[in-house]
Amino acid sequence: MTSRTPGTGVGPLLRGWREQRRISQLELALRADSSARHISFVETGRSRPSEAMVLRLSEHLDVPVRERNTLLLAAGYAPRFTETAMDDPSMAMVREGLERLLRGYEPYPALVVDGTYTLVAANRGLALIMEGVPEHLLAPPVNAMRVMLHPEGAAPRIRNFRQWRGHLLHQMERQIALARSDELRELYEEVAAYPPPEGVDDRADGAADAEEAAAFALGNFALPLRIEHGNQTLTFLSSISTFNTPMDVTVAELAIETFLPADPATAKYLMSAVG
Secondary structure, rough: OOHHHHOOOOOHHHHHHHHHHHOOOOHHHHHHOOOHHHHHHHHHOOOOOOOOOOOHHHHHHHOHHHHOOOOOOHHHOOOOOOOOOOOHHHHHHHHHHHHHHHHOOOOOEEEEEOOOOOEEEEEEOHHHHHHHOOOHHHOOOEEHHHHHHHOOOOOHEEEHHHHHHHHHHHHHOOOHHHOEEEEHHHHHHHHHOOOOOOOOOOOHHHHHHHHHHHOOOOOOOOOOOOEEEEEEEEEEEEEOOOOOOOOOOHHHEEEEEEEEEEOOOHHHHHHHHHO
């Protein structure tokens, strides 16, 4: 996954991250146990930061692991963080742990995606959400955003599509701001341009209002996904988890999304349909 960078050299790169985080030089200096003068010298190229300083500033600026390697290279140091393929033998315990987690969450849907929402793994519960999606969207590599938002994908079965689409696009916008990824930006532009599934914009205002009210009838805990399966409307709350303090780029970009039944009817249906 490539990245956008606001300039060359470690100084402009660090300044770009600091400005994006809306942190002053003084505040960053206090966090990193340095001085505003030194931060200024680093950003303008008058001072070359040590490897330890690059890593410390990266941590306090919440720079993604992949971009920390970019900063190290720009400062003249070797990358610190590896990028290991998921099928590498050294990743066996990570794969096993993820598969165990996904199986343990059944019959509820759960999946793992990478930094561009490419599907890495999923459990049987996700089949209910993926049902009816055409083969051209399920051919590897499967992209979760395309599956959910494409008018031939799951989109026609999502009862609160406009709300859910807005949620997914906003999620991608946050990721783009964090990771500065060209691939992620291109994916965003693609899925944002998809037309709504047939019939979504033709619903009567009353029907749309009723669905909007139902979407928030859970006490405003979170926006639910309301999706049809057969004659049943399933309602889920979703959560996303990541690894704590990852030291590998691949692991750092993995995200585990789980879908929790938001009502007893959905839970009962899943127990019957998935087992």
